[in-house]
Amino acid sequence: MPRKAKIVEIPAIGELDRAAGHLSRQLAQALRKAIGKGELKAGDLLPSTRVLAGALQLARGTVIEAFEQLVAEGFFVSQPGSGTRVAPSLNVNTQPAAKPAAGESMPLSRQAEAFSRAGSQFTTLPAVPFAVSVPAGSTAPDDVWRRLGNRIRARGPGAPSGYGDPQGARPLREVIAEYVRKSRSVHCTPDQVIITAGTQQGLYLAAQILPDAGEAVWVEDPAYSGITAIFATACRDKQMIRVPVDAEGIDVEAGRRLAENARAAFVTPSHQYPLGMPMSMARRTALLAWAREQRAWVVEDDYDSELRYAGHPFPSLQGLDPVRVVYLGTFSKILFPSLRLGYAIVPDRLVDAFCGARQLMDRHPPSADQYVLASFMAEGHLDRHIRRMRTVYADRREVLINAIRRTIPPALARLQPCDQGMHMVLWLNAALDDRLVAREAGQRGVSLRAVSPMYGAGNARSGLILGLGGFSDQQIENAVQQLYLALVAVSRIA
Ligand SMILES: Cc1ncc(COP(=O)(O)O)c(C=O)c1O
Incomplete structure (x- = not known):
């Protein structure tokens, strides 16, 4: 009743x-x-x-x-x-939720566990030497950026509006197409440019779109953890075939032996991450020949080729085979990482897929900063900024190399020669565990990432990534001193 x-x-x-x-x-x-x-x-x-x-x-x-x-x-x-x-039909459960018994917890999916692990692995390091990509003082774009931002956010297309284009703002795509054509010999039209929230998102999109479930992909060994973790978290680790890297870059013959019919290869040809060398021309040709034969895609992560201190960079892989290569670029290194803007340049056939995936992921990149960046580039400020950065980072690099030479004996650690980018690798004596050294140095106020976790199982070498951010000479000198003390402390227990 x-x-x-x-x-x-x-x-x-x-x-x-x-x-x-x-x-x-x-x-x-x-x-x-x-x-x-x-x-x-x-x-x-x-x-x-x-x-x-x-x-x-x-x-x-x-x-x-x-x-x-x-x-x-x-x-x-x-x-x-x-x-x-x-409401008479309201059916509210008024019973308090049963508390889990002591020790009992909700089971997590394998993916949830993997994402939690990735979260702790990717925590941002404190902005002290040797964190990577830290712009500060003379390495931040400061005044011009602020002035353009104030103007563009106040009125016009950068002011609050409705949804934007999932591919990104047209004016930004136009200046990027022009920029990569001139600086990296990339062949594309603005219609092939997809604005991303940085290369990390470009890698995520490519990993979602290019292989079907279960199809193999080649990933360099060692590699940037941002790509290996994408496959590991999506329960797709078995798809990921780690292909060894030698002094010339990815070993294409080894890749063929391991998984000839892979659907895509993820590579860092301009500046192998983390080791630092460029991929030789012979390897580029071999990689593209394999891709052509197998009808596979190549994903070119070109994260810092603008920062080259000697000689000329190799032109992009994309320029050698634009219908097969997805080219990923970022403004994280040359401007600042919190901007969260980068780009994927994709073959025509992939444009719709990237736009569709982008719609589902986050609809489109935030609009205002795209217009600020488009003006920054169109007015020539980016080119000027890069020229200034090259000089600043080249100086910092010298300070770092000299401080290490003076302070750390080669029996403990040696720098990997490298003439590009915002980081260097310091190889450690094999008896020293790089994770222990990173932890010990962290306690002494130095930010470091260990290299060994970037290798596939069984191949690891002990090393550290030293970022050349916007740190003063004095900060670098002090940090090298602290790093030396950390190495000594760990070598006592090794
Ligand atoms: C090799 C490599 N790829 C991609 C990225 C991601 O950069 P972002 O997402 O900031 O553009 C980084 C960042 O350090 C990197 O080192």
Whole structure:
């Protein structure tokens, strides 16, 4: 039998925080809680808004607003002449959720476990030497950037508006197409440029789009953990075939032996990450010949080729075979990583797939900074900034190399020669565990990443990544001294 409606007592609303404002929102929340706790039941007739307002010493409009909100949410129904009541059909579980027994916890999927591990692996290091990509002082784009930002965000296309193009803002795609053509011999039109939230997103999109489930992909060994973790977290680690890298870059013959019919290869040809050498021309030719033969894609992660200190960089792989290569670039190194803007340059055949995946992932990159960046590039500021950065980083590099030479004996560690980018690798004596050294140095105020986790099982070498960020000469000298002490401390227990 249906329960006869009665006017309920004024529910226990508890204290409303009058100083915090939004009283109608607070009241609606208190009424929802009363329903959840079973103090208000389905079909209950509520006191009139006038009575409730008087009892709670609120303006009547405040109560009306809270009631209207709860009607809109389906908690209350309101009929002219018969008042407002709790929806008769409301089915709220008023039983408190059972507490898990001691020691019992909700089971997590393998993916959830893998993502949690990746989260702890990728925590941002404190912005002290030798964290990578830290712009500070003379290495930040400062005033011009701020001025352009203020102007562009205030009016025009960078001001608040509706949804944008999933591919990215056209003016930015146009200047990027021109920039990569001139600086990296990349062949493309603006229609092939997809603006990304940095190369990390470009890698994620490529890993989602290029191979089908179960199809093999080649990944360098060692490699950037940002790519290996993508496959590991998506429960696709078995798809990932680690192909060894030697002094010329990825060993294409080894790749063929391991998985000839892989669907894609992820490589860092300009500046192998983390080792630092470019891929030789012979290897580039062999890799593209394999890709052509197997109808495979090549993903070129070109994360810092602008920062070259000697000689000319090799032109991009993409320029050698634009229908097979997905080219990924980023502004993280040459501008600053919190900008979160980069680009994927994809063969025509892949444009729709990248745009579709982008729509599902986050619709499109935030608009305002795309327009700021487009103007920054179109007005020539990026080129000037890169020229200045090259000089600053070349100096920092010299300071670092000299400080290591003076302070750290070769029996403990040796620098890998390298003439490009924002980091160098310091190889450690094989008896020293790089993770222990990184931890010990962390306690001495030095930020380091270990190289050994970047290798596949069984191949690891012990080393450290030394980032050349916006640190002063003095900071670098001090950090090298602390690193030396950390190496000595770990070698005592090795
Ligand atoms: C080899 C490599 N690829 C990709 C990235 C990702 O860069 P971002 O997502 O900031 O553009 C990095 C960052 O350090 C990197 O070292």
